[in-house]
Amino acid sequence: MTLYSIIFYLLGIITLTATGMAVTRRNLVHAALWLVVSFFGTSLLFYLLGAPFLAALEVIIFAGAIMILFLFIIMTLRKEAAPRSFREVWRQWRLPSLLGLISLVLIGFFILSAAGSYHRLMPAMAAPVDFGRFLVTEYWLPVEIVSFLLFVALVGVLYLGRATDDLEAEKSAPRTGEEL
DSSP states (O other): OOHHHHHHHHHHHHHHHHHHHHHHOSSHHHHHHHHHHHHHHHHHHHHHTTOHHHHHHIIIIIIIIIHHHHHHHHHHHOOOOOOOOHHHHHHHHHHHHHHHHHHHHHHHHHHHHTTTOOOOOOOOOOOHHHHHHHHHHHSHHHHHHHHHHHHHHHHHHHHHHHHHHHHHHHHHSOOOTTTO
16 A cells, blocks of 8 residues: 555545534534535545645635635524434434435445446546636536525525524513503
């Protein structure tokens, strides 16, 4: 096993562990920070596989912009998780655990069944300018739809955050004799 393989598998384990931690954390800020670690691990995997531009995009777009948006949403909503019993947690995790186990078995089956067949893929080389031009000319509509959906999510979070602040202000405001 080469040093390259060791680094690859180590980064894969770190990325999978961080993603698992992000999914299982009850504190939303901690989950978002674990997701940032996962994004950095994915970025390093891209760099290791010879795609430095995708590695930079992963850091700039996902670990930077998207995670700032997630943290802004988390901080604006300020929802705290209520303590739950083991029965409630198990009821919630039964179906995802079953689907995850089925997915792992299927992935293992497909990997083992394709172990003897190797196909060499041709590398796709493109300068960042060419990639950007292709993205803007061919996929401008999906990019605009995604940006619009992120904008709608941001407006919804601001509305939800404002509505809870207004309710809390009404509850804590002193009442005068005329209102009673």
